[in-house]
Amino acid sequence: MKHDKHPTLRARVSSRTLQAAVSWKAFGNLLESRGLLTILLMGALAWSLSAIDWGGPLAHAGGGASALQFFSALLSLDLSPSFLQVALKASWYTVAYAVAGITLAVALGLPLGIIASGALARSRKVRWPVVFGTRAFLAFVRSIHELVWAWLFVAAIGLSPMAAILALAIPYGGILGRIYSEILNDVPEGPLRSLRASGASEWKVFLYGRLVMALPDMLSYTFYRFECAIRAAAIMSFVGIAGLGYQIQLSLDDLLYGQVWTLLFFLVALVLMVDIWSGLVRRRMVP
Amino acid sequence: MSMETNPMGAPGRTVSTRGVPIARHRIGVAGLSLIAFALLAAASWGFILLGGDSGFQELFSHETWANAGSFIGELAGKGSGERAAFLQPGKWAHAGKLAYETLAMSVLAIGFAGVGALLTFLPAARNVAVGELAPARRGLPTWKALYFVVRIIFTFTRGIPELILAMIIIFFLSPGILPGALALGLHNYGILGKLSAEVVENLDTHPARALRASGAGSFQMLAYAIMPQVLPQFITYLLYRWEVVIRTTIVVGFVSAGGLGRDFRLSMSFFHYTDVALLLIWYILLVIGIDLLCAWLRRLVRT
Numbered sequence: 274m275k276h277d278k279h280p281t282l283r284a285r286v287s288s289r290t291l292q293a294a295v296s297w298k299a300f301g302n303l304l305e306s307r308g309l310l311t312i313l314l315m316g317a318l319a320w321s322l323s324a325i326d327w328g329g330p331l332a333h334a335g336g337g338a339s340a341l342q343f344f345s346a347l348l349s350l351d352l353s354p355s356f357l358q359v360a361l362k363a364s365w366y367t368v369a370y371a372v373a374g375i376t377l378a379v380a381l382g383l384p385l386g387i388i389a390s391g392a393l394a395r396s397r398k399v400r401w402p403v404v405f406g407t408r409a410f411l412a413f414v415r416s417i418h419e420l421v422w423a424w425l426f427v428a429a430i431g432l433s434p435m436a437a438i439l440a441l442a443i444p445y446g447g448i449l450g451r452i453y454s455e456i457l458n459d460v461p462e463g464p465l466r467s468l469r470a471s472g473a474s475e476w477k478v479f480l481y482g483r484l485v486m487a488l489p490d491m492l493s494y495t496f497y498r499f500e501c502a503i504r505a506a507a508i509m510s511f512v513g514i515a516g517l518g519y520q521i522q523l524s525l526d527d528l529l530y531g532q533v534w535t536l537l538f539f540l541v542a543l544v545l546m547v548d549i550w551s552g553l554v555r556r557r558m559v560p
Numbered sequence: 561m562s563m564e565t566n567p568m569g570a571p572g573r574t575v576s577t578r579g580v581p582i583a584r585h586r587i588g589v590a591g592l593s594l595i596a597f598a599l600l601a602a603a604s605w606g607f608i609l610l611g612g613d614s615g616f617q618e619l620f621s622h623e624t625w626a627n628a629g630s631f632i633g634e635l636a637g638k639g640s641g642e643r644a645a646f647l648q649p650g651k652w653a654h655a656g657k658l659a660y661e662t663l664a665m666s667v668l669a670i671g672f673a674g675v676g677a678l679l680t681f682l683p684a685a686r687n688v689a690v691g692e693l694a695p696a697r698r699g700l701p702t703w704k705a706l707y708f709v710v711r712i713i714f715t716f717t718r719g720i721p722e723l724i725l726a727m728i729i730i731f732f733l734s735p736g737i738l739p740g741a742l743a744l745g746l747h748n749y750g751i752l753g754k755l756s757a758e759v760v761e762n763l764d765t766h767p768a769r770a771l772r773a774s775g776a777g778s779f780q781m782l783a784y785a786i787m788p789q790v791l792p793q794f795i796t797y798l799l800y801r802w803e804v805v806i807r808t809t810i811v812v813g814f815v816s817a818g819g820l821g822r823d824f825r826l827s828m829s830f831f832h833y834t835d836v837a838l839l840l841i842w843y844i845l846l847v848i849g850i851d852l853l854c855a856w857l858r859r860l861v862r863t
Binding site for chain 1: 588589590593594597600601603604605607608611613614615616618619624627628631632660661664665667668671675715716718719720721723724727728731732733734736737738741795807808810811814824828833840843844847848851857860861
């Protein structure tokens with residue numbers, strides 16, 4: 274840019290009101306910028322660090338020693354046949370609860386997701402309250418962690434595998450319902466219009482158009498959630514449900530760190546297998 | 561005969577080059593997976609329902625629902641002689657302080673995870689460690705080794721749930737915010753690390769290669785060609801994970817004794833159900849608040 278040839282003009286521009294306007298605009302820009310984001314993230318981290326009680330002892334008196342014991346147990350895994358059998362059985366419990374939970378979650382999430390997508394609502398008057406109500410319900414059930422649900426269920430209906438499965442299925446149903454509704458809404462409109470033009474009813478448009486186009490994405494997300502369900506089923510042990518988490522807790526209580534590591538390897542292997550499987554499905558379904 | 565996939569993209573159907581459609585009833589990975597999953601589901605439900613003591617029959621008994629009803633009543637403060645906890649301002653303030661601690665724990669956790677992932681995601685990306693963006697040949701074996709080590713750490717920390725990590729960490733560290741944040745941070749470190757390594761693997765490598773061709777060093781390539789593409793996506797993932805972390809903080813607090821989780825556990829054990837209700841109210845407020853905040857922050861990333 275050339276040098277300023279109009280110092281008088283410049284002086285006029287920097288009058289007080291304009292200056293204020295400019296700084297307000299800068300403030301507005303700041304509110305919409307990545308710079309603000311950086312400042313916020315850094316500030317949040319600094320604040321959270323300050324919330325730790327740095328004055329007290331951070332570790333137990335024997336914390337260092339037991340940490341050393343724990344990590345050195347990595348070299349003495351318990352691989353005795355009898356314990357491997359225990360670990361295998363615990364893994365099967367975890368898988369069974371995860372599978373049962375995710376199937377029930379799909380059974381809950383699919384109808385709710387379809388309702389929440391608003392695709393089937395005929396009149397606008399019905400559509401808005403129904404869609405909004407379903408979405409609010411889905412948001413509520415998924416805002417509570419599955420283990421909190423589990424504890425509430427145990428208190429309400431007693432300790433049983435069904436309590437854990439329901440506790441897993443309810444928040445997962447909420448998540449699946451929300452994602453299903455979003456996928457159903459994101460379907461391209463063109464094919465639907467042509468179905469309508471050829472005289473298909475709204476139900477048929479939904480069944481043969483919307484649902485068919487959304488299905489690959491829906492399935493692939495469900496498989497991803499299945500992986501999360503394995504981990505969730507493992508921690509249901511906290512309320513007393515059998516599985517890998519329960520065995521880990523028992524071994525930790527007995528300070529048998531070698532067993533803990535073996536069980537951790539089983540859990541990681543399980544998650545990894547499901548991860549590879551769901552990755553395979555997703556690559557096939559969603560190019 | 562050479563085949564090409566049907567341009568309409570119908571799965572499992574192929575068209576010969578002569579244009580004669582061939583109906584192929586080939587079952588792909590997806591179909592097989594669905595069948596396998598259906599079998600697995602049947603086996604699991606069969607195992608649970610036939611195993612006895614599943615609690616399934618009880619779901620349909622009058623007694624169970626009466627119990628559930630009275631539990632909900634107790635949450636709302638029915639039947640107890642004392643004044644409900646959520647009607648006492650002092651208890652609101654106390655639970656609010658715990659919510660504040662919980663929030664700090666979640667921020668600390670996602671901070672640990674984010675800083676850790678930012679420091680280590682680069683060697684975990686295949687194209688950076690061993691592929692087209694790999695550094696000069698001299699350092700290659702080191703980068704290859706680093707690739708496997710970091711990937712194994714990601715897989716391991718990602719595979720173990722936060723609660724189990726917390727159960728282990730509480731053996732070494734004194735109870736409070738820190739052990740819970742560490743457990744949450746470790747697990748999310750694995751997830752964030754894997755996600756950001758995948759972002760690098762999928763990014764457009766043209767700018768990086770152009771920079772290198774014009775003589776830029778590794779650091780310059782990283783700073784001007786890789787990071788500007790990766791960071792927005794990284795922050796988006798970070799915010800998504802934060803939403804998950806805030807939900808999980810209460811659960812980790814059960815064992816690490818920090819924030820809302822500690823009092824939730826105590827109140828449940830002492831059957832102080834109106835206190836439980838108050839803690840749940842704060843918990844849900846926190847979760848919804850963070851969801852809204854993250855939605856706004858994600859808008860900032862996109863600008």
